[in-house]
Amino acid sequence: MGAHIPSKRALPTYEEALERIFASTRTAGVEIVSQKDALGRVLRAPVRADRDQPAFDRATMDGFAVRTGDITPGRPIPIAGTILAGAPQEDWQCPLSTGKVVRIATGAPLPPGADAVIPIEKAVVDESVDPPHVQFKIEHVKTWLHIHPQGVDARSGQVVLEPGIKLAPHHLSIAATVGATELTVSRFPRISLLTSGDEVRPSTTPTHELGRQQIRNSNGPALVAMMGAIGAPVSCHVHVPDDKELTIYHAAKALSESDLIVTVGGVSVGSHDLWASAWQALGMTTILHGVAIQPGKPLLVVQTPEGDDVTLIVGLPGNPVSVLATAHLFLVPVIGQMLGISPATGSLRWRRVELAADVKASPARQLFRAATLDDDLRAHIIDWHGSGDLMHTDKADGFVRLPVTDQHVAAGTRVPYMTMVV
Structure with a gap:
């Protein structure tokens, strides 16, 4: 049987869930790379001016x-x-x-x-x-x-690049200016991606080989691309059948070679939702199971027992829109903290925009809805048919975060908006 998800009253809010996860997230170690290989890496040691900038009037x-x-x-x-x-x-x-x-x-x-x-x-x-x-x-x-004037931009010895930034081309230009040919950056965390489900076939499956009851694996390619885009490439991607013994086998194997494990599907309450029981059998500690949000309520987060080498496991629901939302809401900041981005929540890229039309919220859960942003910074929420409706996200730029209320949220209300990873 799948793991029980607590009642609505016991579910943590989004902020509470993120706080719990951050408390269990360890920052990756460091390595030194050449300046030419540092694009997109997270700086972990300050870069200082080797002389005044400019060095003369x-x-x-x-x-x-x-x-x-x-x-x-x-x-x-x-x-x-x-x-x-x-x-x-x-x-x-x-x-x-x-x-x-x-x-x-x-x-x-x-x-x-x-x-x-x-x-x-x-x-x-x-x-x-x-x-x-x-x-x-x-x-x-x-x-x-x-x-x-000499030294007006920076004095010799002054920090010109602070730790915690993701290195962009202009940062590398600064590094080159001050002679920083090597940079101390975060190591890539070892990330294993375990998708699951007997109904899921490889994304390359031809149409004539696909049963009507089967679906292609859309979540795996999306997460591999997304984590690569934020500077944390997936080390290993395996699809796991709905089998208890195989689930435990692949879970144990991933634990031996990962800093972060991301699972997809199998975290709800069905008889084939096997991840929670597998982690329990392996002695893992549950951080949370269920969050008061939609989509993404069944989110499961566990970790290895406290020690020097803690592995964090984030179990995403299987519906593709839930995966898209929870990956942005949780994986992006978690990986940000692992990489040493400062602050980790800054990697979420929230800003406030106006709603273009009235929208119904929920008194029980915080709703996150795919939306498109117009030139006047108004968010247009896209109609959908539930968390399995991936097609409605084709024109989405990001997610709107609605307040928890039993009232409609009026057009013109300013709400948080998160840009999708590209």
Whole structure:
């Protein structure tokens, strides 16, 4: 027999369930990877500036480096030389002489004594004299005009990348800027995915080989893709028949080689819902079985007994919309915590949007509904035919979270909205 799911009054809320699961989730270890292999990984050690950024007072315009006190509109002033970006130190380390200016390129270092850059568009150059002279078409020159001062972005030793971020291209650009060729990141957790059900056939099964009572495995490919997208690739995916001994066998095997086990189906109260009893037979500790949400009420979460190597098991219901919802609601933040994302709940990507139309909520369970978001940030909840109706999610962008109430929730009400993993 399947495990008993507690009554509605005993079911934890979504927040309570997440809190219990977080308390049992261990953060993965770390490894060092090259910068080129770090995209999408979670940083676990701070990255510091190896020198001031910028490392010198840098011109931000093509023009002339000047002493502001020397500039009078319309009065010619001699040009003492040129400084290009990347110029050798001898070209720019000599102080700028009083009463002179130098040509300067964008990105070039300012010579000592210069305190502004006048753009070339504000200059009239006379090349007929030796040395050439320049007049400026500007009434007032502010000090530090068009200069990026040394150290204004970051000082040497300052943390420029904090632990807990998922490394994106712009983070890797920062790492490259400060010479961080190797980065300390979270190890990939070892994840086993165990789908189940005698009615479920491989997703590659041709139509003529599929019985009318059978379905293709849509949950496996979805979860493999989803966990890969959030930076936690599945290590092993096995489909388990509805057989008690085989269920225990595959459960025990997964325990020996996994940090996280995700099961699909077999967590409700039917005679072929075998996961709860299998974990019990293997001595696992139940964290929760059932949550006051829809879809996803039968969620099962267990763990190995406390110790150095704790394996967490998250059992998702088998209906595809329930899988889609609970994977976002629970797997995304759990994996976020395992990877060291800070905060783990931030990986859920909630924001508040307006409902486009009235919608019926529930007084007993928190409803999560697939929705599409328009350009005005209004959420349009998509009609569905229950948690087995995967087809209605084809245009969904995310999930709306409705309040627990026996009243309709009015159009225009601001509600939490979670973007789907892409």
